Amino acid sequence: MREKHENTVCGVIDLGSSYFRLLVLRPRGVVKSSGERLRNERAMKISSVAGSVRRGYPIHGTSFATILDAEIFEDREYVGWGSDLANGGVISPEVLDRACFALKHLVEESARMGCKEPVLCGTNVFRQALNRVEAKGRLEHASGLEVKVLSEKGEAVFGFIGASSSIDCSDGCTVIDLGGTSTEICTGRGSLVDRFSSLKAGTHSVVRDLPRRSLDMYHYRRVLLRYVELLDGSSKNGIEFESIESLFSGGAGSMLATGGTAVSIAVLAGYIGTELFDPFRGYLLSFDSFVSLRNRIVGLYERGLENGLPLDRARIEVLVPGMLLLEAIWRVIGTDEIFITARDLRWGIVLNGSALKGDLVVS
Structure with a gap:
């Protein structure tokens, strides 16, 4: 009871x-x-x-x-x-x-x-x-x-508790909290954290590598490859963060993402899809659907049409850098889908x- x-x-x-x-x-x-x-x-x-x-x-x-x-x-x-x-x-x-x-x-x-x-x-x-x-x-x-x-650790733990309350995580899950100046990645079961990593990279810092004025698919893919190599440990040069592969030695479990950029991605996926994003229910996004969405969004930026997106101006500035950071982490983890939730460290x-x-x- x-x-x-x-x-x-x-x-x-x-x-x-x-x-x-x-x-x-x-x-x-x-x-x-x-x-x-x-x-x-x-x-x-x-x-x-x-x-x-x-x-x-x-x-x-x-x-x-x-x-x-x-x-x-x-x-x-x-x-x-x-x-x-x-x-x-x-x-x-x-x-x-x-x-x-x-x-x-x-x-x-x-x-x-x-x-x-x-x-x-x-x-x-x-x-x-x-x-x-x-x-x-x-x-x-x-x-x-x-x-x-x-x-x-506190930012990672409370973000994990908040996000993992969205689904049944008794079999394990990984929470990615995309922030503006850092990104926390946490693994655990239920509401208990096993391991975490705080990356010294967020949407505001990725903007320096992927400025809006020169954004196109060529530059996106080039920067994406660099971040993937840094995250999987195959490169040691550049950004100050370590490989995250050791976090998933016991498996990644269900993959969740939270934070303003993650929610914006879910809003856009729902906007062009068949089901709108509900902040209380969350949004399940496949990797293939994400790549399709990313291609469409980057195309809008290339043509200078990004201001037509249903987001505020501040979020438009950091949207694609945030998508790149999420994609780099996602490719290293290797799961087929991600659950995006509005429940964050405040809920934790x-x-x-x-x-x-x-x-x-x-x-």
């Missing part, structure tokens, strides 16, 4: 490289304003969902809203400071101002939905930016909340926020 979930509101803001993204879960019957039925707390474990994930129940196709009888609220604000990190490593004053404004708005939205103190989780920008201490201080001052900076923190300590956080 499942344990009944607590009547609480959970909120998380992921301070990512491209977007700051808010997730709030509010069980039905909990009022928005303060009152005895509402408790504003930082993200915590929701026992009913966490239990179902740990027992390996197949919940693919069932939204958390159904499982929890909860309302789900999401919002995001574009910041784009991953570009600064990839080009010099210093977050500019203008971008810091934009980040503070974005965070204040999302904290206000979180409070409006019943969570006054959402967890603020920082990722690679807070680990690598030359002025990361200043950036963290500015955001904490603007929001009045502490920023929890995830370690590479909601499911297991009590683990925000130890070697999963930097500060």
